Amino acid sequence: MKDTFPIYDICAISEFKRDDILISRFAPYLKSHKNLALPHKHTFYHVVLFTEGGGTHEVDFTTFAVKPFQIYFMVPGQVHSWSFEGEVDGYIINFSVPFFQSFLLRPDYLEEFPFFNGTTDHSVIDIPHPLQSQITQLFEAIIHESEINEKAGLDMVKALMLQIFILVSRLSTGSKSQNATSYNYTLLKSFQKLVEKSFSELKLPKDYAEILYITPNHLNAICKDMLGVPAGEVIRNRVILEAKRLLINRDQSVTSIAYGLNFADNSYFTKFFKKHTGLTPEDFRKQTLTHTHHDSTTYR
Incomplete structure (x- = not known):
């Protein structure tokens, strides 16, 4: 590796x-x-x-x-x-x-x-x-x-x-978004684009709702109806995903990753990550790199 x-x-x-x-x-x-x-x-x-x-x-x-x-x-x-x-x-x-x-x-x-x-x-x-x-x-x-x-x-x-x-x-007939109003679907796509762009700076649904000129309750209702999860979970999932992507780069310390994702300190980042994944950042990195090394030896 x-x-x-x-x-x-x-x-x-x-x-x-x-x-x-x-x-x-x-x-x-x-x-x-x-x-x-x-x-x-x-x-x-x-x-x-x-x-x-x-x-x-x-x-x-x-x-x-x-x-x-x-x-x-x-x-x-x-x-x-x-x-x-x-x-x-x-x-x-x-x-x-x-x-x-x-x-x-x-x-x-x-x-x-x-x-x-x-x-x-x-x-x-x-x-x-x-x-x-x-x-x-x-x-x-x-x-x-x-x-x-x-x-x-x-x-x-x-x-x-x-x-x-x-x-x-056309195979994706089960998507709820296909039955949604164009207005709500447009709001959802705008929210997802904003999350992709600003997830490290904006962590609360109310921040995104304000940009979209809707209430936090409306944003939550759209996410629950079309995605099955509240807006806060959409944001948290994107933060966790980015943390995982960064953690498999051994050149970056956990502290630098925490600050890069705008957490106040390493301790808060560790608690947040463990709460939502069941592992500390260090344990996730160790587990993933061990799994990766094993997979690379069995590749053919």
Whole structure:
């Protein structure tokens, strides 16, 4: 395990640096990037469809059993690692944040898809059998377009990717947000964006409610109705997630992490972290790094 926690830019692992995208079948990608089995972050979007293989894939400290026709959508900043068993194959697409921003003149288009909201529970999806062939054909078409270098090839790749995103998003029929009023849904998305931007400075629902020009009770009602948890828990969960992401970097002390997250002192941070995870920051770091080292020795 390296002392410095790796954060990869698209240019560091892409053969298509100029176009901010990497497109590959998964087996050769895995062979070329074995170091990516260890925990790391990306500054880009990461889409993986497994078509064969087993083992585990961990995203933001949640472990998933790898199985065929399981698709992963990861956003910049998420921590992930994998420990595979046997031969693994599928498809992978890495693309930078600006890649879609000018397309269709909709810079926020990706935010409409629930699997790109950074919530782990929404980002791992099993593709049902009736859809598997169609999704596979779309990935194959993307591979083909990346190889033939035809006119408007990148636009065709984007169009094919959007077909995949739309088809997969239609599987999320259980989302409460689909039945919500557009006003409340817009408020929820605004709240989530604010939390992502300000979770280390603003820790109370009333702070966000004030910015959104609504009451704390209204904000809580929206979160409970659409997410199943109160607004305060949304904020706390984001703080805990960031603390976990920082703790697996051994170069950062627990004290520096506490101050970076705007806790008054290390003691308060430790109490907060233990209350919501059951472990002290030091115990979480020790447990995670031990688990990571074991996984890296079983990688093949």
